[in-house]
Structure formats: C-alpha cells, structure tokens
Amino acid sequence: MFTGIVQGTAEVVAIEEAQAFRTHTIELPDALLTGLELGASVAHNGVCLTVTAVTGRRVSFDLMRETLRVTNLGQLAVGSRLNVERAARFGDEIGGHAMSGHVMGMAELIEVDEAPNNRRLWFRLPAGLERFVFAKGYIGVDGISLTIGAVRDEGRAFCVDLIPETLQRTVLAERQPGDNVNIEVDPQTQAIVETVERVMAARG
Structure with a gap:
C-alpha cells in the first residue's frame, strides 16, 4: 500500500529491452535506500514495482507488457525522472489517501x-x-x-x-x-x- 505522498524523484539511468518486457534501473536518493531489499515494493509514477537488484544507489525493476501498455513507464528513456514512494509500513501516517499502486x-x-x-x-x-x-x-x-x-x-x-x-x-x-x-x-x-x-x- 502507498499513501500518495511522493517522497522524491529518481532518474532512470539504464534500460534493458526485451520482447514485451523491460528492466529499468533508477538511482534512488540516499534517504530512500535504508532497508531496501530484493522483493520490496516501490511506486514509480504511482505504479507498484518490485525491486529485482540493488547495486549501491542503483535499483532495478522489471516491467511486464501490461505495465508497459497501461502506464507511462514505457515512455520513459534514460535521463527521465519519475516520482517515487516506498511502500507504507504499519503505523505510518497516511497523509494522502490509501493507494494500491495499480494504475487503471x-x-x-x-x-x-x-x-x-x-x-x-x-x-x-x-x-x-x-x-x-x-x-x-x-x-x-x-x-x-x-x-x-x-x-x-x-x-x-x-x-x-x-x-x-x-x-x-x-x-x-x-x-x-x-x-x-x-x-x-x-x-x-x-x-x-x-x-x-x-x-x-x-x-x-
């Protein structure tokens, strides 16, 4: 779950294309790296994605064909910036409204x-x-x-x-x-x- 209170922006630093599939890597601010592990959820422009690799400040995510079809993430290029939010934790203040990260x-x-x-x-x-x-x-x-x-x-x-x-x-x-x-x-x-x-x- 997410709150819709964006925690910052991140730059796309690498993209790997495959058939109906994409892996993109972003560089996260230091404040958003604490405790980040494989399998964690991070919202990219409101889209819930799963961490697949972490190398220093560079974090990678896989985008399936449905994500590429329905959202604007497929329109991003290296150098593009996007909104990021770590998944909410129990006890966090919900300053916005509850969001699932499932873009319609x-x-x-x-x-x-x-x-x-x-x-x-x-x-x-x-x-x-x-x-x-x-x-x-x-x-x-x-x-x-x-x-x-x-x-x-x-x-x-x-x-x-x-x-x-x-x-x-x-x-x-x-x-x-x-x-x-x-x-x-x-x-x-x-x-x-x-x-x-x-x-x-x-x-x-």
Whole structure:
C-alpha cells in the first residue's frame, strides 16, 4: 500500500529491452535506500514495482507488457525522472489517501493554468474512468494523492490544483500539454461505484 505522498524523484539511468518486457534501473536518493531489499515494493509514477537488484544507489525493476501498455513507464528513456514512494509500513501516517499502486490507465494533460504560487492542471480521462471522478474526490496522478477541483465534459475532464511543495517535490512541474500521466482512482470510490452499478443492474 502507498499513501500518495511522493517522497522524491529518481532518474532512470539504464534500460534493458526485451520482447514485451523491460528492466529499468533508477538511482534512488540516499534517504530512500535504508532497508531496501530484493522483493520490496516501490511506486514509480504511482505504479507498484518490485525491486529485482540493488547495486549501491542503483535499483532495478522489471516491467511486464501490461505495465508497459497501461502506464507511462514505457515512455520513459534514460535521463527521465519519475516520482517515487516506498511502500507504507504499519503505523505510518497516511497523509494522502490509501493507494494500491495499480494504475487503471493514463490521462492526457490538456491545459495548464498558471497563477501566483499555484498551478491548475486539466486532464482528459480515457473512456470508462469518468464514472469514478467527481469534484472534491480523491485521485492518484503519477502516484500523487490529489483532490479533484472540478470536472467538465460529462466527467471526461478534471482538474487538480498544485501547491509549490507538490511542484517542487514531484515531476508534475515538468508536465506539458500532450503528456500522459498515470491515473489510479480512489479504491473506496471505485468499490462503491461498482457495487451500486451491480445492484442497479440486478434490479433491471
């Protein structure tokens, strides 16, 4: 489980390609290396990945074809930066909202609205995810726990407002219109919506 409070960014320093498979290596900040072992979970732009090798500050992870298809990790190149978060431990403060690290798809950044000391980003969702999105609800964007500010276009577009700390700590400050971000819907919202849909369908 993750909290959506990004702990820092990391740079991709190596990529090994294979058929429908990729191994990428990132260089983690020293603060995130303590106690890191093979098999540990680390979120990359909100995607839960498993540590497969540790060599000093360089840590490797395998990406399966489904991960490459559904998320923006397949678009990364050597030199790219990504958001990272170590898995939450029992007793940790949940400053954001509970996140699984299971990305449901990508959204396109369509508009950037600059204002003093903050930035508003508008994203367009893939079809099917709009039913989970509503104003003041939670959403995971590239692994960041954010509150939805507003929705439009029948729920297909939503915005989030970013404070300076989020812009400084994450890669969202680098995003430009046309870029794709990973989206994880709040698991509780997803469960409620899908349960109501099943009940309504059963009742005809």
